[in-house]
Amino acid sequence: MAEFFRINGGSTQLHGVTPDIEFPSASNLNEHGERSLDHALPWTQIKPADYHASKLINLDQLRRQSAARIAQDSGFKMLTERSKMLHDIDTETEVSLRESQRRAENQQREQAFKTDRERYLRVRGITPVDENAEQIDEDALEVERKAIARIEIEEAARIVIDSILLERGAPAPQQAVMR
Numbered sequence: 001m002a003e004f005f006r007i008n009g010g011s012t013q014l015h016g017v018t019p020d021i022e023f024p025s026a027s028n029l030n031e032h033g034e035r036s037l038d039h040a041l042p043w044t045q046i047k048p049a050d051y052h053a054s055k056l057i058n059l060d061q062l063r064r065q066s067a068a069r070i071a072q073d074s075g076f077k078m079l080t081e082r083s084k085m086l087h088d089i090d091t092e093t094e095v096s097l098r099e100s101q102r103r104a105e106n107q108q109r110e111q112a113f114k115t116d117r118e119r120y121l122r123v124r125g126i127t128p129v130d131e132n133a134e135q136i137d138e139d140a141l142e143v144e145r146k147a148i149a150r151i152e153i154e155e156a157a158r159i160v161i162d163s164i165l166l167e168r169g170a171p172a173p174q175q176a177v178m179r
Helices: 059-072 074-091 099-123 138-168
Strands: none
Touching: 059 138, 074 099, 074 138, 099 138
């Protein structure tokens, strides 16, 4: 129904915005969002605005620093495992005709994800909520959801910090902790 155009004149339809630094957990996003709809609007272009592109200082260094942090980050490990699991499900070409076997496989996947999620939350000092309990602490559940939603946001903030430090010629911090 409506198009959004970037400063360079290109729309975001079907292509989105290509990141300079891509996170591993975002690898299967092509199957989601507007581009996955049958009648998605086509990509179009208008006259670009008059602007001067910013030159990032050493984008390769920013990518390396981010990749090194991500490789050690339990949150990204959890998101990457979730992404792999969802990709495996989406690309599965054979399934058992036995309902009991399908249920067991599904339960095994859910347990693996739950274990990864709980491990991540404990690292962050958050006690996981038992979502199968009769009484669920909705406030604690919201704390969990926010912590998981912040994984990529926090790394994006660290990249911005790295960029500022590089621009100033300052050495990168060994580890930035954001809460």
